[in-house]
Amino acid sequence: MDDLIFIGNNPSMFETFKENKMKEFEMTNIGFIAHFVGIEVKQQEDGIFISQSAYATDILKKFGMEKYNPITTPVESELELRKNEDIDVDPTYFKILVGSLRYLTCTRPDILEGVRLINRYMETLD
Known part of the structure; x- marks a missing residue:
């Protein structure tokens, strides 16, 4: 240990x-x-x-979002996400982002529902 x-x-x-x-x-x-x-x-x-303020700042820098303004992001409880076939995305990139956000929920329970929803959606991309 x-x-x-x-x-x-x-x-x-x-x-x-x-x-x-x-x-x-x-x-x-x-x-x-x-x-x-x-x-x-x-x-x-x-x-x-x-x-986890230093960790959150590192996530923002890693994904090129350090200049964005913070806002509250309420999430609808029964929201269903669907893939936009017109946009080509790198699933690995978003899985790394979602994994980073999952760890951030240790101290940010306010983002837990949004991260859970995105995480569940990412599992359907494979």
Whole structure:
């Protein structure tokens, strides 16, 4: 195992657990977490906050959309997508895009329905 995160709200129990694990396994305590698998973690007095803003920015750059303006994108619940036979698309390109967006839904549940719909549609292209 490369990375392990301990969380807890009882400081003495947390310290005991950490000390026991460090005795049993070769471990390094790096302190409070700042990043984990592309997710940024900010620990403040009023809570722990996670985001993927750097990852989202990277996605926009990768797909040439960094200059676009953000908008809300409500999705109809019973929307059905159909292929436009007049447009030739590279399915691999869109599968990479959809995969990137699927990972982004870890911290952006507001885009989950739209990504789910597109992902389901992409599965029918094969």
